[in-house]
Amino acid sequence: MMTDLSTGADRGRGPLARTRVLVTGGGGFLGRSICTALVRRGASVVTIRSRDVDLVEQQQARDMMADVAPQIVVHAAARVGGIGANIRNPGAFLYENAMMGLNVLEAARQAGVARFVLVSTTCAYPDDAPMPLNEKDIWGGKPTPQTGPYGVAKRMLHEACATYSQQYGIETAVLIPTNLYGPGDNFNPASSHVMPAMIHRYAEAARRDDPSVTNWGTGEATREFLYVTDAGEAIARACEVDITPDPINIGTGVETSIRDLAALVKAAVGYTGHVVWDATKPSGVNRRVLDITRSHEILGFHPTVDLATGVRRTVEWYLAQDPDVLARQARADQATRT
Numbered sequence: 001m002m003t004d005l006s007t008g009a010d011r012g013r014g015p016l017a018r019t020r021v022l023v024t025g026g027g028g029f030l031g032r033s034i035c036t037a038l039v040r041r042g043a044s045v046v047t048i049r050s051r052d053v054d055l056v057e058q059q060q061a062r063d064m065m066a067d068v069a070p071q072i073v074v075h076a077a078a079r080v081g082g083i084g085a086n087i088r089n090p091g092a093f094l095y096e097n098a099m100m101g102l103n104v105l106e107a108a109r110q111a112g113v114a115r116f117v118l119v120s121t122t123c124a125y126p127d128d129a130p131m132p133l134n135e136k137d138i139w140g141g142k143p144t145p146q147t148g149p150y151g152v153a154k155r156m157l158h159e160a161c162a163t164y165s166q167q168y169g170i171e172t173a174v175l176i177p178t179n180l181y182g183p184g185d186n187f188n189p190a191s192s193h194v195m196p197a198m199i200h201r202y203a204e205a206a207r208r209d210d211p212s213v214t215n216w217g218t219g220e221a222t223r224e225f226l227y228v229t230d231a232g233e234a235i236a237r238a239c240e241v242d243i244t245p246d247p248i249n250i251g252t253g254v255e256t257s258i259r260d261l262a263a264l265v266k267a268a269v270g271y272t273g274h275v276v277w278d279a280t281k282p283s284g285v286n287r288r289v290l291d292i293t294r295s296h297e298i299l300g301f302h303p304t305v306d307l308a309t310g311v312r313r314t315v316e317w318y319l320a321q322d323p324d325v326l327a328r329q330a331r332a333d334q335a336t337r338t
Contacts, residue, residue, distance in 0.1 A: 014042025015240045022046050022070035024055060024104055025077030029185050030119065030177070033232025034074055041236060046070065050077075055100040058107075065107035072239050073108045075101060076119040079150075081191045083284055086147045094149035101157040105164060105172075115171040117238050118161055120247065122176055122288055123151035131255075132291040135176070135247040144285045162245040173243040175235055178251035178290050182228035182310060183317035195225060195311075198262060199318055202269040212274040213266075217283025219259030224251050224289045227305035227313075234301040241299060251290040252303045258283065264308060268315035 021038050025031040026047025038045045046068050053064045055077055065073075079096045086093055101118065108116050125133050126141030127148075138158065143151035161172035185196040192200070198215070205213045234250045262275055295301045305313075 014040065016072075016236075017042035018044065019072060019239075020044045020046065020068070020070045021072045021074060021239065022048075022065070022068045023074045023076060024048065024100075025075075025119075028076065029182075030180055030228060030231060030235075031076045032184060033182075033228045034076055034235050035232075036229070037232040037236035038074075038239065041240065043072075043239070055103055056096055058099075058103045061100075061103035061107040062110065065104070065111040065113070069111065070108075070113060072115045072117065073104065073113050074117045074119070074235060074239065075104050076235075077104075078119070078121075082193050082197060083146050083282055085191050086150060090149040093147075094153045097150060097153035098156050101153070102160060105157070105160055109164060109168050109170055113170060115173070115239065115243070116161065116164070117173045117175065117235065118157055119235060120154045120158065120174055120176045121151060122178055122290070123147040124154045124158065124176065125151070125288075127285060131287050132253065132289045133249065134291045135249060135294060138247060146282060146284060158245075158247060165245045171243060172245045173238045174245060174247040175238055176247055176249050176290070177231045177234075178224040178226050178249070178288070180228045180231050181225055182314050184228070185314070187318060194223065194258065195261065195265070195314070196318075198265050199269065199315055202262075202265050202271045203315070203319060205273060206269050206271040210273055212276050213271065214276045214278050215258070215262055216278055216281035217258060218279050219262065219277045220257060221283045221285070222255045222257050222287045222289065223261070224253070224255060225261070225307055225310070226251050226303060227310040230303040230305055234295060234299055237299040237301055243298070246294075248294045248298055249290040249292050250295055250301065251292050252307075253290060253292045254307065255287070255289040256307060261307075261311075264311045265315065268312050269319075 021043045023035050026035050035045045053060050055061050127144040129137045158174050161174050164170050165172045181195040186192045187196045187200045189197050189200055
């Protein structure tokens with residue numbers, strides 16, 4: 001089943017007026033923000049549901065593309081998860097992400113789509129890449145082992161975008177967002193990323209009045225965090241500007257330690273207990289921060305939400321949700337194929 005998210009009032013105005021855009025993964029955490037940003041630009045935005053289309057199956061991807069007949073495709077569907085989920089399911093993460101991307105790209109080519117925008121991942125970067133991460137270094141070594149299969153699948157899709165553009169003339173863009181967060185994220189501790197997992201853990205500790213909260217690692221590892229609506233804005237811009245297949249980092253360029261993030265979350269939640277760091281648990285790569293020069297130059301993108309504000313908004317949203325709503329959201333975000 002397809003869903004057209006545009007309204008009559010939105011169509012016919014903006015830089016993407018009357019442009020039909022298919023967003024795979026449009027019902028997911030990032031996908032919703034992409035769709036909102038596209039509709040604001042006047043696009044006619046179509047999404048599909050995972051229970052109706054399995055993008056791992058080539059014929060289903062082709063049939064879906066023929067039915068939608070878009071001019072632009074934004075491929076945001078992916079099988080994603082935290083470190084634990086990646087470690088438990090390396091083969092599935094590689095296979096499903098590679099097949100989804102290749103099937104959607106080939107279906108787009110066959111349907112005469114003008115532009116294909118791939119949402120990639122920082123997991124594609126080498127484990128030992130110099131900081132800040134620069135797009136030219138993506139092929140400089142193996143990705144970190146914990147999330148390597150997912151990263152390798154995305155690297156494959158980078159190359160697919162470049163070669164399809166070269167051979168078939170389809171315009172392609174490859175965008176690499178940093179760690180995303182915000183209202184509507186997946187807060188299921190079994191499958192969520194670092195920030196929503198931390199918010200859930202601290203909120204539960206505050207609710208139970210636990211004397212302490214335990215975090216994985218030492219807290220010294222650093223990450224970069226981008227508010228999800230800012231990410232949606234950047235990806236929508238890639239649908240309207242002159243573009244090449246060369247990857248573009250999407251982020252803030254600001255490096256934050258996990259220890260500092262924990263302090264922000266603790267304060268926003270109102271937790272008053274002690275914080276414990278378990279150094280025997282994995283914490284992923286030691287540093288991650290992006291060189292965002294190309295996103296400034298090519299997309300004209302500048303993030304608008306600072307980390308403290310974003311954490312506060314996210315915590316406020318989370319605390320206001322009914323547990324059943326959060327459970328449904330987690331299930332929806334785990335079914336990320338479309």
